[in-house]
Amino acid sequence: MESLAFKAIKWLGPLAIVWGLTYPLTKLIAESVSPIVITWVRIGIAAVFFLILSNFKFSIGKKQFINAIFNTILFMLFLNVGTSISSNPGLAAVMIYTQPLFVVIIEKILGTNISMRALSGVILGFVGIALSITSVSLDLGVIIALIGGIVWAIGTVYYSRNLAKENIIKLNAFMNIVAFPFTLVLTPVNYYFTVSLSIIGLLILLGILAQAVGYYLWFNAIRDLGSIRASTGSLVVPVAAYILTFVILRIAPTPLEILGSIITLIGIYITISYRKI
Template identity: 40%
Template sequence: MLVWSSAYPLIKIALNYVSPILLAVIRLVTGGIILTVYGGGLSYGKKEMIGGLINVALFMLFLNFGVMLSVNPALSATLIYTQPIFLVILSAVFLGKKPTILQLLGTIIAISGAIYSAGITGFNLGSILSLIGGLIWAIGTLYYQVFLIEKDIIKLNSFMALFSALFLLPFTPINFYFKFNISGILVAVIIGITAQAIGFIAWFSSIKQLGPFLSSSLSLLVPAMSYLFSFIMLGEVPTFQQLLGTAIVLLGVFLTIISQKINRALPR
């Protein structure tokens, strides 16, 4: 979780030198190559392409632009991690999965926390893009559950990263800027190595060793730790409203996660 927590302030730093789409391409190529070597190949096809466009290309755009325009990269992380809330809503609409009372409560709490956290400190374009990033992540997760669940996850992520980099390449002239700086380039590459490669490998390893429930619960530390890393790397001091809003959001998200755990444990 540490690599994903540190990724948000690192993205903010890299964006001082590299434009958002170019940064996404560098990250995806670096991480995609490492994952391909680690996984021993690629899992590709039309469904994988669509999954890549949603889960990686689109998500990466909203992530980078959201971080760039947010008052604090950790706030962007908090809003993006509303993904489980959107997933509950989408599953109810498209899969007919009726949400539990706990999930509904969690959704209301998380949305309230997001509005409070971003609204008090300035609900700007960065906040909106970050929330849309959470929605895109949820759509991609739903697509994966329906069409790609049987695929080798490492090989699938390898292909989606490399395909998304290729897809985004023609769009790099949009809002393009590049300030040659060794440190800036190094940070961009580090993001690819840590967040795109090591992060995913560690995530799937934790699911195997700890189980999906505990892994998902621990992932809620990402937004909280992002505030710490943003302070260390950028000197960004979170406001009381940001911290309280983040705590409310994470409480709501946790309720939706624990609801799934309880649901599976109930006798059928």
């Protein structure tokens, strides 16, 4: 039987790399493509990806539709729009990753017994991410991104409680098919698209990595680790984003970002290494 630590490494390790790449890739693409277009391209590629893997079979139902609304449509829109209109996309990204805190709050409201160790690990992880951000101002984009974190938390808990036993590939096929037309109709909002082979290639790569592979890893992590551990483990994504952003864009992390990343990793370890949530 696989240990809890092995499951965490198995799903969250690759997830950190895949979703960590999302930030520098999106930054490169956003210079030529509007956020709404990036959103529906990602969703459309994921829909095709999961349709092929599922042999054109779906996991269909009311619960699956609700899951698609929170985990794909609303989350993706808040993520991309919030990050794009914020004066500080880094702070907007941090607000998205307040999700573990809201997962703990929601689970507590729903009656889950939350240990002090698990709670302290989540809080420590968020403090680490908060320290990574230097002097910034609060704006509409940051607020939208914070709402995105709440929406993601709701979707995570809903999936964990209602659909964790569903076929992940068939569920993702349905989610992305449902989400595609909703995001497509928003294309005229702040539309711009400078066509080039390199941009099209990056868009396809982003869709495959972030939406197809990333979501497959994410839902497997929730299934095997539970909503709280998986959500806390997702905090490693900003850490990976710092490293990958430096590798790709040569933007070096500040001392506070390095310190915050170390604190975040400690918080993640405290939570996912404890067997009793």
